[in-house]
Amino acid sequence: MTGSIARLKRHPAAPWAGAAIVALALLALPFALAAVGTAWVRITNLAILFVFLSLGLNIVVGFAGLLDLGYVAFYAVGAYVYALLASPHFGIHWPFWAILPLGAAVAALFGVLIGAPTLKLRGDYLAIVTLGFGEIVRIFLNNLSQPVNITNGPQGIARIDPFRLGGIDFSKSDNFLGLSFSGPIKYYYLLLAVLLAVIFINVRLQNSRIGRAWEAIREDEIAARAMGIDTTRVKLLAFSMGATFGGVAGGMFSAIQGFVSPESFVLVESIMVVSMVVLGGMGNVWGVILGAVLLSFVPEILRFTVEPAQKQLFGRMIIEPEVIRMLIFGFALVLVMTLRPGGLWPSTVRKRELAERRP
Amino acid sequence: MIRSHFGVLAIAAMVGVSACGEDKKAQAPATLTIAIGSVAPLTGGIAHLGKDNENGARLAVEEANAAKIRIGGKETAFELLAEDDQEDAKVGNTVAQKLVDAKVAGVVGHLNSGTSIPASNIYSGANIPMITGSATNPELTERGLKGVFRVVGRDDQQGPAVANYLVANTKPKVVAIIDDATAYGKGLANEVEKTLTAAGVKVLAREQGTNKTVDWKAVLTKLKGRAPDAVFYGGMDSTAGPLLKQGKELGVKAVFSFGDGACTDKMGEFAGSAADGLLCSQAGIPPQAASKKFLDAYKKRFNTDPILYAPFTYDAANLLIEAMKQANSADPARYLPVLQKIDFAGATGRISFDEKGDRKDAEMTIFTMKGGKLLPIAIIKSGKTVKYEDFVAQSTAPAADVAKK
Amino acid sequence: MDIFIQQVINGLTLGAVYAMVALGYTMVYGIIQLINFAHGEVVMIGAMVAFSVIGALAPSGLPPLAIVLVAAGCAIPVCMLVGYAMERLAYRPLRGAPRLAPLITAIGVSIILQHLAMMIWSRNPLAFPQIIKVESYHFAGATITSVQIAILAISLAMMAGLAALVYRTRLGTAMRATAHNPQVAGLMGIDANRIIALTFVIGAALAAVAGVMVASYYGIAHYAMGSQLGLKAFCAAVLGGIGNIPGAMLGGVLLGVVEALGAGYIGDLTGNVFGSNYQDVFAFIVLIAVLVLRPSGLLGERVGDRA
Structure with missing residues (x-):
């Protein structure tokens, strides 16, 4: 039995067969989730957005080793660019394929703006400066309703256009091939397509010349410079590329939610994304994806299970479910990190470092 | 370390048990179970106000159950599904969808305008009426969405x-x-x-x-x-x-x-x-001016006085129940027209709605x-x-x- | 002019509040280069324990000052215990792990402490009993209260005491040795784990005092009060040069004064285009400017490139 599996594994078509199974599973996933509840499709969509954010931040934190606590700023920029150019707020209704790249470009510009003055800073000092930038962006979004109303302040921007492609409106249900595609399901497929592109870019980046330059800077900046790496340019590149992903995620968030307000871009959000990167395994694309998916799903799974579980165990509510949910989440963070300090799925370089450091 | 493994086991056990719980949900057919959602932040900076909102709705539901209301000829058990939106529009949308999936007959909430506005799109899209007892931003009812009501005055x-x-x-x-x-x-x-x-x-x-x-x-x-x-x-x-x-x-x-x-x-x-x-x-009228009956019942049930909006969420839940009773149906398509035209004496005074869904002559x-x-x-x-x-x-x-x- | 003096007093008090919390951050950082993000929550626990003790003793008829001292006396050991447990369970297993790993456990600990506090002390913002009569003193048109004076004095005393501990005692020598090189310190017979645990415990005791003072000054305690305070205090510690004890004080006071003057004057200086709504922006811009010009804070040591 084991022999035949081993033989199957060696078969030249095996990787393709594996990929096909994964692809089929991903295609069927939203229908399986919708059978449980459309809420799960929405949660999955948000999880994919967090995967974008985590992969973007991974470039800055994981590849280049620069701790950024203000990453949510780029997400906010992307979201607001979309909201302003596709809503009744200014009466502008551009199509999404025109705004998304624009949002990404504006976010990249912000990345350079934030990166340039902070090149000299390291570690915790860089963290606090980026945190400051993140807060500054949010405060401006909150206040730019006066003297000229640009962002509509804390009231946020509502009635943002959904994606439209040909005759398909992503916010409404449609029937194709006898299957009912609800709004969230359509967004899922779109997100999935973008996700594949984003993963592809990240994997290629990691093994590219630039990726190795980032890694060199992370390990030893002076040595990297001695090897002829233009550290200024390479660092700025990390900031702007990371920001680009944030901008794209923001634009899609805006369209999916139909509403943005500065409340969605608070510091906690940045910290959450950093947690996803670190918990999953900094520097490893697959680890980071795992981290983002887990941290998006675990609180939601707890939301759905804590209450019935308690009723089942004790016959009544002893502790309020929302308190337990947060307590379990907190304990899980501590537990996972103490058991696997390098993250759940660390990059091979990190794994080597960890092994070396053990006495 | 042993203790931490125990923790994992405990979590696994809870998840497992809850999975079993799902299967047993099938109810005895004699009674009609009607779920009503309640959404407010139950964690975070204004969690105390959120709990107050939930309590108001819970009291209404419990009183309705005690009164053994019959809808569609069947004895009715109302069930309150209380959700935490964490004051976050994103979480608000997720829990709104969760309530829609759970096929609630109506929703009391949300507390904040910032979460109510985006969530109202989801409820309205699913034809589920929502009544907020505390979101005061005019935008909520200005967008012409069907089935969005508020029992509190606007900003x-x-x-x-x-x-x-x-x-x-x-x-x-x-x-x-x-x-x-x-x-x-x-x-x-x-x-x-x-x-x-x-x-x-x-x-x-x-x-x-x-x-x-x-x-x-x-x-x-x-x-x-x-x-x-x-x-x-x-x-x-x-x-x-x-x-x-x-x-x-x-x-x-x-x-x-x-x-x-x-x-x-x-x-x-x-x-x-x-x-x-x-x-x-x-x-609206002050909690002290809310009906004495409500105040006493609240104090008796939760061992504390209502803080702020509890009388309004109490009324909101009662409005849903009353409309269902009058329409003799928990189907939103049937009771929504009744709700739109209702004239109800609540704990916060007389309530009726204008065409936008705002309370007429809110005090x-x-x-x-x-x-x-x-x-x-x-x-x-x-x-x-x-x-x-x-x-x-x-x-x-x-x-x-x-x-x- | 009297308004200006008042604003400086406001800023100094706010700064002293930040400094009290920042000292805890900086001390832990000085020893093991770890940002204890859960420090703000320890401050909150201190305030909450004091709240309960004062509430219980207020009807007893004891002199108010004695009640407050007893409350602090209860808050300090509780916080020390919390600090020790935190170090033992969430940070010690991560010695030698990548630098960001403890950051995540710190976030986990914060979430746990906040929600435990929510279970014990409810979600309500609690009115912190004002049992000591607050005296106001007026000079040059400005007002200062006895609580403000106490906060300024206690934060200075905490800074001086901490500096004396680190630079003048055997324990302090051991701390600095551990900070410098834990392996070599170990060879000299210093138990690094014990020293680090002690550092956390002392930091938690400082947090307890800060919690009691902050809650009595503002008259309010809430289970989520720690995170905002912790964030500002963290900024203050970095501004002064994290790891440096007088730096935390300087950073805190500077941040407090900048915030007060920002809220007080940017509106007038910019023709009301920017107002107090940009108070935090103003504070962060000063922070960023200082760090860009002096990348390791005002009093921080120039760290080597490989630090």
Whole structure:
């Protein structure tokens, strides 16, 4: 039995067969989730957005080793660019394929703006400066309703256009091939397509010349410079590329939610994304994806299970479910990190470092 | 380490048990179970107000169950599904979808305007009526969505009410306005500013903190230099308390005035004697003026007094139940038209809706703080100000109406 | 002018509040280069324990000052215990792990402490009993209260005491040795684990005092009060040069004064285009400017490139 599996594994078509199974599973996933509840499709969509954010931040934190606590700023920029150019707020209704790249470009510009003055800073000092930038962006979004109303302040921007492609409106249900595609399901497929592109870019980046330059800077900046790496340019590149992903995620968030307000871009959000990167395994694309998916799903799974579980165990509510949910989440963070300090799925370089450091 | 493994096991066990729980959900067919959703932040900075909202709705549901209401000829068991939206629009949408999936018949909530507005799209899309007892931003009902109601006054009713009262009774020449940079605080402050400016009062440049600010001294010191006759603050109680206390410490001689978010008895606790003379408004009639029956029942059930919006969420839940009863159906398609035309005597007075889903002739109450307690002094309805004593005397005691139902 | 003096007093008090919390951050950082993000929550626990003790003793008729001292006396050991447990369970297993790993456990600990506090002390913002009569003193048109004076004095005393501990005692020598090189310190017979645990415990005791002072000053305690305070204090510690004890004080005071003057004057200076709503922006811009010009904070040591 084991022999035949081993033989199957060696078969030249095996990787393709594996990929096909994964692809089929991903295609069927939203229908399986919708059978449980459309809420799960929405949660999955948000999880994919967090995967974008985590992969973007991974470039800055994981590849280049620069701790950024203000990453949510780029997400906010992307979201607001979309909201302003596709809503009744200014009466502008551009199509999404025109705004998304624009949002990404504006976010990249912000990345350079934030990166340039902070090149000299390291570690915790860089963290606090980026945190400051993140807060500054949010405060401006909150206040730019006066003297000229640009962002509509804390009231946020509502009635943002959904994606439209040909005759398909992503916010409404449609029937194709006898299957009912609800709004969230359509967004899922779109997100999935973008996700594949984003993963592809990240994997290629990691093994590219630039990726190795980032890694060199992370390990030893002076040595990297001695090897002829233009550290200024390479660092700025990390900031702007990371920001680009944030901008794209923001634009899609805006369209999916139909509403943005500065409340969605608070510091906690940045910290959450950093947690996803670190918990999953900094520097490893697959680890980071795992981290983002887990941290998006675990609180939601707890939301759905804590209450019935308690009723089942004790016959009544002893502790309020929302308190337990947060307590379990907190304990899980501590537990996972103490058991696997390098993250759940660390990059091979990190794994080597960890092994070396053990006495 | 052994203990941490035990933790994992415990979590696994809970998840496992809950999975079993799902299977057993099949109910005995004799009774009709109707689920009603309730959404408010139950964690985070204003979790206490969120719990208050949930309690109001829960009380209504429990009373309905005790009354053994029959709908469609079947004995009916109402079930309250309480969700935590964490004051976050994103989470709000997820829990809204969760309630839609759970096929709730109606929703009481959300607490904040910032979560109610995006979530209303989801409820309306699924044809599930929602009634908020606390979201006051006009935008919520201005978008023409079907089945979106509120039983509380709007910012553009409350702002003018408190501002006009201030103008008529304190006769200020210069007023300073502060807000907490949230959709609620800034929205209400803007309405107050509009009314004051229209009344010819000079309004100083807006000052702002955040919904977590506890140190207001810098802002207050600046205001002290401008010597305003009154200070209006749009924000919640946990920031307004320190504001009031520090204002008096610095010797700011102005009448302080707050909106409903900070119009609670807590002000007396936070600011002590400094709170005396505070003027504040609530959208609707005061909790004390809510029917005695409600107040007693709430106190008995939760062992505490309602904080702020509980009478409204209580009414919101009762409105859903009443509409279902009158339509003899829990199907939104059947009971929504009834709800739209309902005329209901609730704990907060008579309730009926205009075509937008806002409460017709919503009352506003002006309070003052005396000896650590809030005393209602005036009720404003359709632009008319009535002294509270007169209002109580002429109103046909809402308690009696409720008892009738 | 009297307004200006008042604003400086406001800023100094706010700064002293930040400094009290920042000292805890900086001390832990100085020893093991770890940002204890859960420090703000320990401050909150201190305030909450004091709240309960004062509430219980207030009707007893003891002199108010004695009640407050007893409350602090209860808050300090509770916080020390919390600090020790935190170090033992969430940080010690991560010695030698990548630098960001403890950041995540710190976030986990914060979430746990906040929600435990929510279970014990409810979600309500609690009115912190004002049992000591607050005296106000007036000079040059400005007002200062006895609580403000106490906060300024206690934060200075805490800074001086901490500096004396680190630079003048055997324990302090051991701390600095551990900070410098834990392996070599170990060879000299210093138990690094014990020293680090002690550092956390002392930091938690400082947090307890800060919690009691902050809650009595603002008259309010809330289970979520720690995170905002912790964030500002963290900024203050970095501004002064994290790891440096007088730096935390300087950073805190500077941040407090900048915030107060920002809220007080940017509105007038910019013709009301920017007002107190940009108070935090103003503070962060000063922070960023200082760090860009002096990348290791005002009093921080110039760290080597490989640090």
